[in-house]
Amino acid sequence: MSLSRRSFLTWAGATASVAALGGLSACAGTGGSAAGQEGDGTIKFWSNHPAKSKDVEQKIIDAWNAANPKTPVQLIDGGANYEELAQKFNAALTGGQLPDVIVASDVNWFNFALNGATAPLDDLWTKAGVKPDTYVDTLREDYKLNGKHFAMPYARSTNLMYLDNAIFEKAGLDPKVGPATWQQFAEWAPSIRKANGGKPVLAIPDGSNYLDWYFQGMIWTFGGHYSRDWTATFTDPKSIEAGKFLQDQVKQGNIAVSNDAVNQFATGGASALLESTGSLTGLTASAKTPFTTAYLPGPKPGAATGGAGLSVPAGISEDRKLNAVKFIDFLTNTQNTITFTQATGYMPVRKDAEADPAEKMYLEQHPNATTAIRQLNENTQPQDAARVFVQGGGKRIGAALDRITIGGEDVATVFAQLQDETQKIIDRDIKPKLSN
Amino acid sequence: MASPLTIAAPSAPEVAAPAIGPSRTPRTNGERGLAGKIVGYLGILLTVAVILVPLYFIVITSLKTQPDIYRDPITWWPNPLAPENYSYVGEHVSFGKYFRNSVIITAVLTVVKVTLGVLSAYALSFLRFPGRTLVFFLVIASLMVPNQITIISNYSLVAQWGWRNTFAGIIVPLAGVAFGTFLMRNHFLSLPKEIIEAARMDGAGFGRMLFRVVLPMSWPTLVAFTLITIVNEWNEYLWPFLMSDTDKVAPLPIGLTFLQNNEGLTNWGPVMAGTVLASIPILIVFLVLQKQMIKGLTAGAVKG
Numbered sequence: 213m214s215l216s217r218r219s220f221l222t223w224a225g226a227t228a229s230v231a232a233l234g235g236l237s238a239c240a241g242t243g244g245s246a247a248g249q250e251g252d253g254t255i256k257f258w259s260n261h262p263a264k265s266k267d268v269e270q271k272i273i274d275a276w277n278a279a280n281p282k283t284p285v286q287l288i289d290g291g292a293n294y295e296e297l298a299q300k301f302n303a304a305l306t307g308g309q310l311p312d313v314i315v316a317s318d319v320n321w322f323n324f325a326l327n328g329a330t331a332p333l334d335d336l337w338t339k340a341g342v343k344p345d346t347y348v349d350t351l352r353e354d355y356k357l358n359g360k361h362f363a364m365p366y367a368r369s370t371n372l373m374y375l376d377n378a379i380f381e382k383a384g385l386d387p388k389v390g391p392a393t394w395q396q397f398a399e400w401a402p403s404i405r406k407a408n409g410g411k412p413v414l415a416i417p418d419g420s421n422y423l424d425w426y427f428q429g430m431i432w433t434f435g436g437h438y439s440r441d442w443t444a445t446f447t448d449p450k451s452i453e454a455g456k457f458l459q460d461q462v463k464q465g466n467i468a469v470s471n472d473a474v475n476q477f478a479t480g481g482a483s484a485l486l487e488s489t490g491s492l493t494g495l496t497a498s499a500k501t502p503f504t505t506a507y508l509p510g511p512k513p514g515a516a517t518g519g520a521g522l523s524v525p526a527g528i529s530e531d532r533k534l535n536a537v538k539f540i541d542f543l544t545n546t547q548n549t550i551t552f553t554q555a556t557g558y559m560p561v562r563k564d565a566e567a568d569p570a571e572k573m574y575l576e577q578h579p580n581a582t583t584a585i586r587q588l589n590e591n592t593q594p595q596d597a598a599r600v601f602v603q604g605g606g607k608r609i610g611a612a613l614d615r616i617t618i619g620g621e622d623v624a625t626v627f628a629q630l631q632d633e634t635q636k637i638i639d640r641d642i643k644p645k646l647s648n
Numbered sequence: 649m650a651s652p653l654t655i656a657a658p659s660a661p662e663v664a665a666p667a668i669g670p671s672r673t674p675r676t677n678g679e680r681g682l683a684g685k686i687v688g689y690l691g692i693l694l695t696v697a698v699i700l701v702p703l704y705f706i707v708i709t710s711l712k713t714q715p716d717i718y719r720d721p722i723t724w725w726p727n728p729l730a731p732e733n734y735s736y737v738g739e740h741v742s743f744g745k746y747f748r749n750s751v752i753i754t755a756v757l758t759v760v761k762v763t764l765g766v767l768s769a770y771a772l773s774f775l776r777f778p779g780r781t782l783v784f785f786l787v788i789a790s791l792m793v794p795n796q797i798t799i800i801s802n803y804s805l806v807a808q809w810g811w812r813n814t815f816a817g818i819i820v821p822l823a824g825v826a827f828g829t830f831l832m833r834n835h836f837l838s839l840p841k842e843i844i845e846a847a848r849m850d851g852a853g854f855g856r857m858l859f860r861v862v863l864p865m866s867w868p869t870l871v872a873f874t875l876i877t878i879v880n881e882w883n884e885y886l887w888p889f890l891m892s893d894t895d896k897v898a899p900l901p902i903g904l905t906f907l908q909n910n911e912g913l914t915n916w917g918p919v920m921a922g923t924v925l926a927s928i929p930i931l932i933v934f935l936v937l938q939k940q941m942i943k944g945l946t947a948g949a950v951k952g
Binding site for chain 1: 714715717718719720799800803804805806807808810812889890892893894895898902905906908914915916
């Protein structure tokens with residue numbers, strides 16, 4: 213039946229209840245009893261199966277269950293996306309029967325950690341014999357708060373630019389080399405548009421599909437930021453300049469802000485695409501024409517890391533926590549991170565994955581997958597706090613970007629409002645809880 | 649709520665009617681009839697088009713390949729035909745299990761809600777007991793509390809009982825029926841007092857009164873209430889989503905979300921195929937109950 217309308221209603225409800233739960237989760241988390249909840253012996257893993265990874269997740273879990281019959285893992289459908297999973301976890305915080313492991317996205321892990329809903333992992337690592345050094349440093353350090361780590365990297369991504377080979381060649385450009393800067397992109401745009409019958413050059417997902425994440429790289433290349441440390445910087449002249457550039461490119465028809473950008477690109481409706489590395493495998497299977505992945509335009513760094521990690525609820529017993537961490541260690545070990553990333557397009561999270569002979573061969577055969585891993589070292593930096601750490605930050609920035617692109621509203625006005633709202637939340641909700 | 653269907657049929661003649669209304673009066677009967685008919689039929693066609701085109705698109709999209717869905721300009725007929733979307737749904741989602749769960753949850757909830765609704769409405773309209781008005785106001789008040797507020801407290805209660813991921817956990821908290829009580833009570837009060845009194849004087853007890861007197865005069869309302877309940881419960885998402893962990897108890901709307909991709913590319917063909925499959929049972933129920941509804945409307949209790 214009218215599923216889309218139904219899900220819209222659900223979203224409306226979901227938003228309201230998440231907002232309502234925000235306050236409650238704080239009490240539930242910090243008030244957790246000293247003993248912690250005992251489970252029924254199985255490790256409950258709540259996952260939203262990023263990039264349709266349910267089958268590969270189950271495969272890895274089956275291997276764990278065979279090796280650890282005493283602490284088997286049960287894969288549980290945690291929701292259709294990161295936000296639904298967070299909502300479900302929020303509900304569980306109020307009422308018990310907590311899971312053992314949850315998928316926590318870049319924008320969700322921090323609030324769980326800040327409110328004491330998820331456990332610090334450093335001591336557990338020592339007890340479980342996990343070697344944190346074997347994780348890729350930048351990915352591991354993304355989850356640090358007050359000197360402790362609250363998640364372990366799992367389905368990690370960066371943004372990539374996907375280029376349609378045929379169109380770029382027709383426009384006399386080499387698809388192997390993306391635009392070096394956004395200014396160069398603007399220069400190239402008219403000829404690319406001509407080569408593709410006037411269709412927009414670059415499709416970017418809209419504000420409800422993480423435009424705020426993709427635009428982050430762009431704002432950096434203009435010298436702007438969403439925030440620096442705990443100060444919002446939307447009204448910085450350079451941030452506004454980046455916003456104006458985006459608005460201008462949309463007006464000229466070079467950039468299309470789309471609610472279904474991947475399909476628009478896959479079916480030839482745009483010559484290039486900004487998307488997560490997580491879309492790589494799906495796109496390779498379904499794109500009409502061959503494409504190449506490229507770095508986001510510089511100057512470096514011009515791309516944000518993102519994706520999801522795995523967290524352990526604070527309210528469960530020490531034994532459960534320990535087993536949970538052991539399982540996460542297994543799920544993301546060198547072999548399994550290779551299996552998982554090859555099935556999805558995400559980046560391997562362990563350092564020695566790249567040295568693995570099978571992975572080496574895979575990367576040689578799949579240069580598009582290599583781009584993401586190389587870009588991680590060369591063209592990325594951690595995200596701005598205003599997006600990932602401020603409650604509802606991503607959604608708020610995404611909505612503002614929709615207003616300036618699709619709505620065509622004045623950039624300075626919209627960004628000034630964004631500045632006020634963001635700074636208020638930081639001062640009220642976050643600063644009092646930071647220890648340093 | 650998937651109301652396009654429920655609204656669709658009854659509203660068609662209503663929308664058509666005003667179109668006939670303003671047609672010029674001084675004409676002779678025959679002329680007026682013809683012109684009116686044409687305008688009327690145009691109105692009907694327009695209304696049907698407004699309702700059916702989106703449904704038609706859901707159906708043809710479920711039979712299209714992915715490039716075909718995004719073809720510009722849009723195509724009105726799938727080319728090539730892609731019935732494999734339907735088998736894809738079967739292969740990638742345990743459709744049978746979700747379907748079974750949906751049927752169980754909807755059936756139990758409908759029976760419980762209708763029974764509770766009718767019984768409580770009967771009590772509130774025909775029985776005299778102290779605090780009757782107060783009870784009714786409490787029921788109305790519970791209609792005013794938004795769902796999202798009660799969900800949190802319901803959740804902690806049900807989770808403490810260990811009812812997560814069970815049918816009981818999904819069904820029991822949803823079984824309250826303020827709406828049904830309200831609807832049926834108001835209908836019962838509108839029934840002619842004379843008939844009720846006559847039945848009382850003839851010595852009709854509770855069962856006879858309910859099944860022989862009150863309900864036969866209430867079929868249309870009861871059927872409408874049942875239909876609304878079925879459609880609502882069939883499409884219920886938020887609560888079953890929070891309560892269920894696996895396909896052991898999760899209903900269809902949750903199962904269908906697995907056809908969409910979290911990050912990146914969603915192939916809408918299978919999603920639409922799943923949507924079509926999920927709405928067929930409701931369509932059948934509607935067609936069956938619609939007949940009953942009309943039968944109820946025409947079978948008057950007071951003759952002459």
